[in-house]
Amino acid sequence: MGVPLPGLEAKIGENDELITRSPSVMLGYWNKPEATKETIDEDGWLYTGDKAKIENNHIFITGRIKEIIVLSNGEKISPSDMELHISLDPLFEQAMVIGEGKPFLSALVVLDHPSCKRYRIKPSDTPETQEVVLRQIAKRIESFPGYAKIQKAIVIPEPWTVENGLITPTLKMRRRLICEKYESKITALYED
Numbered sequence: 001m002g003v004p005l006p007g008l009e010a011k012i013g014e015n016d017e018l019i020t021r022s023p024s025v026m027l028g029y030w031n032k033p034e035a036t037k038e039t040i041d042e043d044g045w046l047y048t049g050d051k052a053k054i055e056n057n058h059i060f061i062t063g064r065i066k067e068i069i070v071l072s073n074g075e076k077i078s079p080s081d082m083e084l085h086i087s088l089d090p091l092f093e094q095a096m097v098i099g100e101g102k103p104f105l106s107a108l109v110v111l112d113h114p115s116c117k118r119y120r121i122k123p124s125d126t127p128e129t130q131e132v133v134l135r136q137i138a139k140r141i142e143s144f145p146g147y148a149k150i151q152k153a154i155v156i157p158e159p160w161t162v163e164n165g166l167i168t169p170t171l172k173m174r175r176r177l178i179c180e181k182y183e184s185k186i187t188a189l190y191e192d
Contacts, residue, residue: 001052001059010059018052018059019045051080067175072103075147082148085140091115091133094160096173097150098186104151106189108182109133110159125155154185 004010008022025046028036040046051062062084069077079097086095086107093112099105111123111133121129130153137150160166166178179186 001061003057004059010054012052012054013045013047016051016053016062018048018050018061020048021045069097069100069105071099071105071147072101073147075145077105077144077148082141082144082150085144086137086150089136089140091119091136094156094173095137096175096178098179102190105148106152106154106186107137107150108154108156108178108186109137110156123155124157129155152189154182154189156182 004020005022008020008024010018010020013019021044025040025044028040038047053060053062062080067078067080069079071077077097077099082097082105083095086092086097086109091112092109094110096108097105098108111129113123116123116129119132121132123129133153133155134150137153141148141150158164160173160178162169162171166174166181168174
């Protein structure tokens, strides 16, 4: 994100949540005092819902607080942490972990085309591509618990952009819209 604007205070709260305070913070939600109380405390601190870290006065957004996947066995996983680890691999341009209510986790990935050439794979759902994708994902998330492993992946041919409505102007994935767009592929993934 960069450095805070003049007059903006920023700090990290519980669960690594970014909290800000400034004259530009909204007064509250219209006719929704309970929602306001959940978002802005009595001292004027706005709880953003973003996981972040602050280093050398620079704010780095690392994920969302409320993004939790609960598998069918009850295990809970923060997909943003996994997605960050996966995206550190140059093969992946974008990654989204899914599996809410399912027996295992899967990923939707957009591949980096120059990296595909290096691995001698196509940026599409071929068996060879699947093998490389799952191997690279496994390397990136090997430190996660055993239940938090990606068992299947869907290679998405086009990136998620602001223009196609699949990410916000602040570059956050619109998970619901992405899942709706690829619903048939996701359904097929869990039917096998």
